Structures are given as C-alpha cells and as structure tokens.
Amino acid sequence: MEIGIIGLPNSGKTTIFNALTRSQTATTAFSSGQLEVHTAVVDVPDERVDRLSAMFHPKRTIYAQVTYNDIAGLGKGAGKTGISGPLLNAIAANEALLLVARAFEDESVPHPEDTVDAARDLMMMESELILNDMTTVDRRLERLQGMKHRGTPEERKRMAQEEELLQRLMAKLDAEIPLREVAISDEERKMLGGFGLLSLKPLLRVINAGDDADETAFADLLDNRTLVLRGKLEAEIAQMDPDEAAEFLADFGIDEPGLNRAIRFCYDMLGLESFFTVGEDEVRAWTVRRGTLAPEAAGVIHSDLQKGFIRAETIAYSELMALGSMAEARKHGKLRLEGKEYVVQDGDILNIRFNL
Numbered sequence: 001m002e003i004g005i006i007g008l009p010n011s012g013k014t015t016i017f018n019a020l021t022r023s024q025t026a027t028t029a030f031s032s033g034q035l036e037v038h039t040a041v042v043d044v045p046d047e048r049v050d051r052l053s054a055m056f057h058p059k060r061t062i063y064a065q066v067t068y069n070d071i072a073g074l075g076k077g078a079g080k081t082g083i084s085g086p087l088l089n090a091i092a093a094n095e096a097l098l099l100v101a102r103a104f105e106d107e108s109v110p111h112p113e114d115t116v117d118a119a120r121d122l123m124m125m126e127s128e129l130i131l132n133d134m135t136t137v138d139r140r141l142e143r144l145q146g147m148k149h150r151g152t153p154e155e156r157k158r159m160a161q162e163e164e165l166l167q168r169l170m171a172k173l174d175a176e177i178p179l180r181e182v183a184i185s186d187e188e189r190k191m192l193g194g195f196g197l198l199s200l201k202p203l204l205r206v207i208n209a210g211d212d213a214d215e216t217a218f219a220d221l222l223d224n225r226t227l228v229l230r231g232k233l234e235a236e237i238a239q240m241d242p243d244e245a246a247e248f249l250a251d252f253g254i255d256e257p258g259l260n261r262a263i264r265f266c267y268d269m270l271g272l273e274s275f276f277t278v279g280e281d282e283v284r285a286w287t288v289r290r291g292t293l294a295p296e297a298a299g300v301i302h303s304d305l306q307k308g309f310i311r312a313e314t315i316a317y318s319e320l321m322a323l324g325s326m327a328e329a330r331k332h333g334k335l336r337l338e339g340k341e342y343v344v345q346d347g348d349i350l351n352i353r354f355n356l
C-alpha cells in the first residue's frame, strides 16, 4: 500500500515522514519549490507477528509493508488551475493520502499563511483537492463534448454514461463534497480510473503539534480520520533504540509511537486487515480488504494458490495462542477446513490447500 504525504510547505511533511519511516531526510524551513518525492517502505508493526515468530522460530519473519511518499510542493491555489502534471501524478499514484497540517508554533519557521491555524489549513487543503478535481472533471467533460458525436454506437453510449457520471460528480464537488463521500459503483470507479481524482482517495489528516501540545486543544477536529502527532518529537524518538524510545514516550505521555498509530488509522480507514501464514521457514503477515474470500486471499500469496484453491486450513490467532501450539490445535481438532465461500477474518492463520 502506498500513502502519499501532502500539505502546505513547512507544515512538517518531511518531519512526519521521518517519524513514520525512521528516515533521516533533511527538513528545511525554506522549501526549494522543486518537486521532490522521498519514498520509504516500513514494516507494519504487529505484535501478533512477533508472537507467532516466537512460537514457530521460522528462518524468516516478514511483516506487511507500507510505502510512504513524502510529496513536496502543494501550495494554496494549486487546485484552481489544476495541480500540474508531475505533481498530480505523484499524488495520484497513492492509494491513500495523509494530509499534514501545522499546529506547532515556531517563529523561525515561516508559515505560508503567516499564522498557525490547523483547522483552517485542513479545510483549505481539502478544498484544494476538490477544486483540482473540478478542473480535472471539467477538462474531461470538454473533451467528451468534442468526441461524443464520433465513434461507434457502443462508444457513444459509453461516453454518454461517462458524461452523466461526471456531471453527477461535478454537482457534488460544486457543493464541496469530496468524492470519497459519494456513492460510486465499482463499474463507475473503473470509468474514473485514469483521471487522478484526488478527493476520491481516502484521506488521513495529521495535525502536526509542538512538543508540549495538548491533544484536547484539537478536540473539535478529532475523528476517526484525524490524528495528532508531535512530529518533531516523534521524528527524534524514531531514531532511538527501543529502550530509549520507550522511556521518551513514557516521559511525554505518548502511549504508542506515531508510526504504529498512523498505520492503524490507515488500515481502519481503508478497511484493511491481516491474515498470517506460519511454518518453520516463514511467518508472514498479508494484507487484504475486509470481506475477502479465502481463494482471493490465497491469490495474494500466489496466483497458483488461487487458481488451484481447494480449501484453507484455518485457525484464529487468539485460539492458536490459547492452545499454545499447532500440534495442540491439531490434536483437539481446532483447525477448521474452510472452502471457497469463507470470508477471511482479521488474524486468521491460513494454510492453503491447492492443486494445479
């Protein structure tokens, strides 16, 4: 999964990126104005993987992974004219966006709007995404105008459908409703595939607060897609060894590192969950959408496993832990045999039986 970090210059995107990826990318108070993307891949922290690894002592332990892209250069007014091609592509390539808004006070760091106001910036950036989508939709509608009298009847029918869809979306955008809040069928989604509509993407909002921040100050803004992180502090903590980090987190009253919290928010927001495969060779976490059927989950491991799927030997993580070992689970007949209609549950341990 790729998550793109966006926000105003100097909001602390790179700082948050460093905190979330344990990177040490240089942060500056003066943006170069150039399009620059920093990328880092991080393991998804998961205690269950740690415990399974302790149980099976595998040669390899592989966590699920998330890629963060720190995308520089989104300023106010960008949406109105349409975000420029390379920047738009860099943003559109992500499955979800993480919008950083500055809440820290620091006179040595200029703010493009002069004052620090996270609520204002969040609103402003969200409306930039909407404005940008209006530009995109407008352009596409114009092109369709020019094309729709040509083509085969089949093509014309498709263009008419697309036009209708775009007009419906335009009305929502006009009412300042981001497209992620609009009911769009899978088929319609396919029509929109290549347009890089940004307000369609799930959006996680991060309020980048100062070291001494009090979360309650942002109570009005907090919801299940908004998170307060003390970016600079978290970026420092991300560089420490685990013992030192734990001490710091405790000192500052932070329950859990931002790295973990941000990923959990993204998983929740995107409706993702994990299942596991275990054995002497490898303990591994895999990511699927909630509601995924067993054969499709098998396909995430390897397409052959989906093609030749027979059944999945399954046990819930908590049950395996309670029993203490796979041998015990087998002895007590606790391994369920699940077929093609089985909906994979978060924490399932799957052993796929297949035949090609």
Ligand SMILES: Nc1nc2c(ncn2[C@@H]2O[C@H](COP(=O)(O)OP(=O)(O)O)[C@@H](O)[C@H]2O)c(=O)[nH]1
Residues within 6 Å of the ligand: 007, 008, 009, 010, 011, 012, 013, 014, 015, 016, 026, 027, 028, 029, 031, 104, 105, 106, 109, 208, 209, 210, 211, 230, 231, 232, 233
């Ligand atoms: N005091 C303080 N400074 C911060 C914080 N987060 C970022 N900064 C500083 O703000 C400046 C801009 O940060 P940066 O991450 O480069 O912002 P970007 O332009 O959005 O990538 C840098 O000088 C950072 O050190 C914070 O939480 N507190």
Ligand SMILES: [Mg+2]
Residues within 6 Å of the ligand: 013, 014, 015, 027, 028, 072
């Ligand atoms: Mg930066």
